[in-house]
Amino acid sequence: MSYNSILPINIDKLAKVGLKDIAEQAGVSIALVSYVLNGQAVQKQVNHDTAIKIKQVAKELNYQPNQIAKSLKTNKTRTIGLVVADINYRFSTGITRAIEIEAKKNHLTVIYGSSNENRENLAELITTFINHRVEGLIVVPVDNSQEEIRMIQRADIPFILVDRNFPELETNYITLDNYKSAYNATKHLISLGHRKISFINYSTTSFHFKERNRGYMDALKDHQIKFNKNWLQEVSNSNRDEEVPVAMNAILSLDEPCDAVFFATDTLTLNGLKYLIKHNIKVPDQISVLSFDESEAFELFYSSITHSRQPLDEMGKLAVKNLLNLINHKKIEMHVHLEASLVLGDSCYKK
Amino acid sequence: MSYNSILPINIDKLAKVGLKDIAEQAGVSIALVSYVLNGQAVQKQVNHDTAIKIKQVAKELNYQPNQIAKSLKTNKTRTIGLVVADINYRFSTGITRAIEIEAKKNHLTVIYGSSNENRENLAELITTFINHRVEGLIVVPVDNSQEEIRMIQRADIPFILVDRNFPELETNYITLDNYKSAYNATKHLISLGHRKISFINYSTTSFHFKERNRGYMDALKDHQIKFNKNWLQEVSNSNRDEEVPVAMNAILSLDEPCDAVFFATDTLTLNGLKYLIKHNIKVPDQISVLSFDESEAFELFYSSITHSRQPLDEMGKLAVKNLLNLINHKKIEMHVHLEASLVLGDSCYKK
DNA sequence: ACCTTTGCTTTAATCGTTTAAAGTAATTAT
DNA sequence: ATAATTACTTTAAACGATTAAAGCAAAGGT
Known part of the structure; x- marks a missing residue:
């Protein structure tokens, strides 16, 4: 039996080629x-x-650099961490896609995780990513995760918050201008002649949802419409299947029922549309509907839904670009507010 | 000026604590x-x-191990690579979520990428992941990417294909039993009394889609239904907005029009439903509809859609578990075929 | 003849861990 | 009193790359 025959058949595959071999x-x-x-x-x-x-030998041996060794020496991993809130959200897939494309352009590898809207998960992911020596983090923070964000700050890793931010924290972020976007959407309904406009939002402590309330309220005020507190309905995310119908009921059974409803998210809109279908209330003839965010679920509704569209591609792209700036130049204070565009459908009527 | 004052304010944050410090x-x-x-x-x-x-000092200094150095020495990165075909697919988000949860349970970090159904992207991602020394790969391969898969084999990295596989390649995979699932779905329609059943599928070379054709055909044959070649309509993915209506037209304008239609994917179903709405053809009264895969878009359709549901959670979980087995024991030949379950809605009628 | 420069190549320290092997002091055995 | 054992602890060589610094011929200058 020759020496070679006791070796595994694919010894050449197992032994990774290194600089030494070349x-x-x-x-x-x-x-x-x-x-x-x-x-x-x-x-x-x-x-x-x-x-x-x-070069020729390297090619012959199909040399692939050991990124781990490289990273250890150079202290550069060319890796960034991405934490989304829940990959099932349209928002998440949208920015994930944009981030991945932009990252690839810049030869960055993306380590990925989802917090599933849970603080402990977020903390664990951040720790893991830091231990993997990511060069920067892009994070969609969950409710009340200020402490976890401070953790990143203490580790002194460049990071950017996306979608949501905490105004009490000094961070770099890219968010929608939720105030302005809600303001504009409400203004659109007002410009069509509506005066009894409901806003259905989640009841949450999140700044970005509160901003939507503020935009809605200010738009009413600026157009001399006296706000009726029954118009603003806040429902819990987890219980929206039950609470949205109650809210709809409330705004439609007022002495002066609302003739337009603005939903703060696509999921809320979906619940609202189901209610309208069930009660055979016609859109837009009997009520105008405007949605913050779109959903492929709207596609089968008989009326195309007018909605605010978030510039997800731009957000993702900017997140990577700005993160790279932070990594390279340690620039600080980067607050980006993007505006949603209003995509006109047939779900709002002119009074 | 003291020595300290010329140092950056946050020197303590910049200097990473290592074993040496402790x-x-x-x-x-x-x-x-x-x-x-x-x-x-x-x-x-x-x-x-x-x-x-x-231990106390380590805690005091908030020591975080340098995973990079650890990996270099131990040759274990506790990292796996995940390549999905397109993060916008419901399938992708479903297994990504399941994979991430299972990975976290096993203290694995996930490096993520999307091929966007493109071979070059797939190759690039695989190379990058291998250079990052992932311990294993979970890949949803794209059409005709046999060569890219062989690349992984040559690198001798444990990997598992998910959703799609190449029968001519010796690989470990977890897929749906597309044949059986399509067979069962078709059988369901037959059991309701349908005899003129159309199947609308993508025209593709992918094995997994071809299997659905085979399942459909065999179900017809096994129930003594003579297949009419006009019943099987194949449309191109990129052009489905135009081609699905043509296909629908074709199956409904036959001498003996189809009274049931089985769509091979949720996207195709969506196109089909739009057609039915537009032409005011009532489901299920005038035609039965069955969908492979579900979509949140169906939620607003007036009839709940009967559909085959893929066990995404199980697939993701199994992918990670089996990959870990491969990594640890180098076990080979692992072919998992899962079955879709039929979720009954109101979109199919009994003849 | 000797020094300098040029052109090219090697040596060796380093990154932050792991871990076999060697070292050392105290204790027990003979 | 000396040897052997026990109970710890340290030393130092890896892992695979990067990179300053040193080395070495050959050519050119004086």
Whole structure:
């Protein structure tokens, strides 16, 4: 039995090729190989023929650099961490896609995690990512996760909050201008002649949802519409199947029923539309409907829904670009407010 | 000006704590610290008080292990790579979520990427992930990506294909039993009395879609229904908005029009339902509708859609579990076929 | 003939861990 | 009193790359 036959058949596959192997094969030192493969051949005055030989051997052996070793030495991992709130959200898939594309453009690898709207999960993901020495983090923070965000600050890792932010925290963030976007949407309904406009939102402590309330309220005020407190309905996220119908009932059984309803999210709109279908209330003839965010679920509704569209691609792209700026130049204070665009459908009528 | 004042204010944050720092602070060697923090204190007979001291100092300094250095030495990254076909698919978010949860349970970090149904993207992601020394890969391969899959095999990294597989390749995979699932769905329609059943599928070379055709055909054959080639309509994915209506037209304008239609994906169903709404064809009174996969878009349709549901949670969970088995025991040949369950709605009528 | 420069290549320290092997002091055995 | 054992602890070599610094011929200058 020859020596070779006791080795695993695919020994060549198991033994990963390293700089050392190339060096041996090419008859040069490891350093030279490193210089050449890192494009420093000219700078380091490597003999042209030697450089060619090295490159050729590297290709022959199908050399793949060990990113781990590289990272340890250079202290650069070319890796960023992304924590979304829940991958099932349209928002999450939208920015995840945009972030991944932009990351690839910049030769960054994305480590991914979902907090599922849970603080402990968020903390665990952040710790794991930091231990993996990500160069930066993009985080969609969950409700009341200020402490977890401070954790990132203490670790002194560049990071950017997306979608949501905490005004009491000094952070860089990219969010929608929720105030302005809600304001504009409400204004649109007012411009169509509506005066009894309901806003159905989640009852939450989140700043970004509160901003939508504020935008709605201010739009009414600025157009001399006296706010009726029954118009603003707040429902709990977990119990929206029951609470949205109650809210709808409330705004439609007022002495002066609302003739327009503005939903703060696509999920709320979906619940609202179900109610309207069930009670055979016609859109837009009997009521105008405006949705914050869209959903593919609207596609089968008989009326195309007018909605605010978040610039997800832009948000994701900006998140990566700005994070890279932070990583490279340690720039601070970066507050980006993007505006939603109003996509006109047939769900709002002119009075 | 004192020496300290020229240092950055947050020098303590910048300097990452390492084993060395703990060793110095505790007055012991680096090795001892490593043993204690890796739970080898008893095995290595470390003095109990010393061990306690070390742990305390580590906590005080908020030590976080450098995963990169650890990986380099141990050759274990506790990282797996996940490549989905397109994060916008419901399938993708479903298994991504399940995979992430199961990965977290096993203290695995997930590196994520989307091929967007493109071979070059897939190849690039695989290369990047391998360079990052992932311990295994979970891949939803794209059409005709056999060569890219062979690349993984050559690198000898454990991997599992999910959702789709290539029968000509010796790989481990977890897929739906597309044949059986389509067979059962078709059988359901037959059992309700339907005899003129259309199947609308994508025209593709993918094995998993072809299997659905085969399941549909065999169900017809096994129930003595003579197949009419006009019943099987294949449309292109990119052009489905135009082609689905054409297909619907075709099956409804036959001498003996179809009275049931089975769509091979949720997106196709959506297009089909739009057609039915537009032409005011009532479901299920005038036609039965069955969908492979569900979509939240169905929620607003007046009839709840009977559909095959893929066990996404189970698929994701199994993918991680089996991948871990591969990583640990190098077990080979693992072919998992899961069955879709039929979720009954109101969209199919009994003849 | 000797020093300098040029052109190219190697040596060796380093990144932060792990871990086999060696070291050391105290205790027990002979 | 000396050897052997026990109970700890440290030393130092890896892992695979990067990179400053040193090394070494050959060519050029005086």
